[in-house]
Amino acid sequence: MTARTVASSSFPKPSMFLTSDIGLLVGAVALSFIGFLYSRSKLTVPLPPGPKGLPLIGALLDFPTSKPWETYTKWAHEYGKLVGVTLLGQPIIVVNDKETAFALLEKTGSALADRPTTVMLEMTGWTNVLACQLYGHRFREYRKHFARAIGSASAVQRFFPVINYRAAEFVNSILRASTKEDLENFINRQVGAIMLYTAYGISVKGDPGHDELMHIAEKGPEEFDIAANPGWLVNYVPILQHLPSWFPGTHFKREAQRSREIVFDISDALFKAHKIRAEDGTPIPSLAGDYMSDEVDMTEEEIFNLKWSSGSFFSSGVDTTGSTLLSYFLAMMLHPEVQEKLQREIDAVSGTNRLPSPADRPNMPYAEAVHKELIRWLTAGPAGVPHKAREDIPFEEYVVPNGAMVIANIWGMLHDPAVYKDPFTFNPERYLGSTPEPDPLDVAFGFGRRICPGNRLADHTIWSFITSVAATVNVKKPVVDGKVVEPPVVQRHGTVSRPELFDYAISPRKDLATLHRLTQPLINSWH
Numbered sequence: 130m131t132a133r134t135v136a137s138s139s140f141p142k143p144s145m146f147l148t149s150d151i152g153l154l155v156g157a158v159a160l161s162f163i164g165f166l167y168s169r170s171k172l173t174v175p176l177p178p179g180p181k182g183l184p185l186i187g188a189l190l191d192f193p194t195s196k197p198w199e200t201y202t203k204w205a206h207e208y209g210k211l212v213g214v215t216l217l218g219q220p221i222i223v224v225n226d227k228e229t230a231f232a233l234l235e236k237t238g239s240a241l242a243d244r245p246t247t248v249m250l251e252m253t254g255w256t257n258v259l260a261c262q263l264y265g266h267r268f269r270e271y272r273k274h275f276a277r278a279i280g281s282a283s284a285v286q287r288f289f290p291v292i293n294y295r296a297a298e299f300v301n302s303i304l305r306a307s308t309k310e311d312l313e314n315f316i317n318r319q320v321g322a323i324m325l326y327t328a329y330g331i332s333v334k335g336d337p338g339h340d341e342l343m344h345i346a347e348k349g350p351e352e353f354d355i356a357a358n359p360g361w362l363v364n365y366v367p368i369l370q371h372l373p374s375w376f377p378g379t380h381f382k383r384e385a386q387r388s389r390e391i392v393f394d395i396s397d398a399l400f401k402a403h404k405i406r407a408e409d410g411t412p413i414p415s416l417a418g419d420y421m422s423d424e425v426d427m428t429e430e431e432i433f434n435l436k437w438s439s440g441s442f443f444s445s446g447v448d449t450t451g452s453t454l455l456s457y458f459l460a461m462m463l464h465p466e467v468q469e470k471l472q473r474e475i476d477a478v479s480g481t482n483r484l485p486s487p488a489d490r491p492n493m494p495y496a497e498a499v500h501k502e503l504i505r506w507l508t509a510g511p512a513g514v515p516h517k518a519r520e521d522i523p524f525e526e527y528v529v530p531n532g533a534m535v536i537a538n539i540w541g542m543l544h545d546p547a548v549y550k551d552p553f554t555f556n557p558e559r560y561l562g563s564t565p566e567p568d569p570l571d572v573a574f575g576f577g578r579r580i581c582p583g584n585r586l587a588d589h590t591i592w593s594f595i596t597s598v599a600a601t602v603n604v605k606k607p608v609v610d611g612k613v614v615e616p617p618v619v620q621r622h623g624t625v626s627r628p629e630l631f632d633y634a635i636s637p638r639k640d641l642a643t644l645h646r647l648t649q650p651l652i653n654s655w656h
């Protein structure tokens with residue numbers, strides 16, 4: 130999933146529009162009114178039930194500007210599994226249960242495989258990455274590249290050594306963490322280094338915080354946040370993009386140009402690094418590297434597809450995987466009994482002389498349950514990424530109209546008390562025993578043709594990091610002035626949602642010498 134906010138899963142209130150020119154605003158509103166009347170005249174089919182809203186603006190005032198998944202879940206109680214609203218003429222369907230999501234998003238094939246996009250994402254170049262790519266030939270090419278690089282168990286297995294190495298580096302680095310931000314930064318950088326390797330074969334040595342290419346890649350998510358801000362007026366009145374740059378109120382054009390140059394520079398710099406490695410005669414398996422020998426015969430379009438499909442890793446893989454890893458620390462502080470049980474299993478299966486390895490995984494059911502619960506508990510992609518209908522789709526007694534945005538309320542599905550007992554409690558036991566609760570991985574990565582293509586890579590990264598951390602360090606609530614500090618358990622707003630930052634206490638399980646003895650073989654074995 131693209132980091133932060135893809136398209137607009139939260140919508141602007143009028144005060145958010147990023148323009149200060151009143152004339153332009155009034156003109157724009159008039160134009161959107163005409164657009165609204167036009168679109169409304171086309172909408173003749175019944176939407177599923179939902180908040181009616183007001184004439185012209187639809188459900189704009191009911192629509193959540195923060196953590197929309199909570200409102201979707203309230204709507205689910207009121208209106209049912211399928212909720213329909215219109216927003217400034219745009220039909221939106223929210224799917225609230227797993228069965229309906231499968232029936233609608235999986236079984237309708239390509240009919241619901243498009244993405245809504247915005248003018249600002251187009252102008253800044255972000256529609257080139259997979260998560261924002263419209264359905265079509267280029268989209269299919271990108272998905273083929275992803276499938277070849279990380280779409281099967283054997284493909285992902287090629288990356289176990291880099292993932293295990295990064296996990297060992299991570300364990301060492303977190304002992305240096307002191308501020309709330311440190312932990313998140315250390316997670317982002319280690320996961321980021323995995324993304325650079327799997328996408329381009331870029332091998333970051335040691336602390337990724339000192340790597341120049343990492344610094345370049347890290348600029349991407351910042352730029353994405355700017356482009357994806359739902360407040361750009363031009364997104365609602367696309368005709369504004371054709372105004373000349375000197376026209377009052379067209380600050381967005383200069384901003385889009387500035388951002389576009391950075392976005393293209395990032396993509397070029399990282400892709401060039403992969404080529405340099407090829408010329409050195411050291412081809413490294415990676416999305417781009419797998420095509421290295423074919424590149425000489427490739428067309429410009431094929432090179433473009435290769436560059437931007439590999440360019441989709443960092444922006445989609447870091448925040449999502451990082452969110453789940455951050456949740457691990459929070460969960461262990463709140464539930465020391467889970468941490469102890471996990472450590473006992475690891476000690477029994479891997480022993481105490483090495484870090485856990487993928488070969489141990491089938492023998493660690495409790496680690497598997499902790500992994501599942503981390504994916505469910507503070508859902509990293511709570512409202513997925515919106516899909517868009519490419520045609521009218523009859524569904525039960527309704528029709529999902531062509532152009533409608535369809536949002537899967539993944540958080541709602543994973544916090545439904547009818548499916549998960551005490552859904553807000555972190556409890557890995559729910560997946561064990563004779564009547565386990567459903568596997569959250571079936572819904573957490575989305576649905577249909579747009580299902581997350583990074584799920585296998587995320588799966589092993591999370592498993593490897595959490596078992597390496599549990600094997601070597603204890604995470605506890607910090608004690609300040611003799612008082613235990615309770616961490617907040619709050620999810621942040623965003624298409625990718627992370628836990629609110631928290632204070633923590635991290636210490637080696639035994640002593641530093643033991644920790645180094647466990648991690649050093651993996652660190653030394655890395656080229």
Ligand code: HEM
Pocket residue numbers: 130131259260261262441442445446447449450453509510513514515516573574575576577578579580581582583584586587
């Ligand atoms: C815990 C980790 C992750 C979670 C929870 C997650 C979740 C998701 C979800 C919910 C979607 C939207 C699916 C849909 O539209 O139905 C998605 C899309 C996507 N994810 Fe992930 N993801 C994770 C990790 C990753 C990683 C590691 C990568 C990259 C290697 C990645 C790459 C992508 C891409 C490129 C898309 C867009 C696919 C498309 O539009 O066709 N994700 N992810």
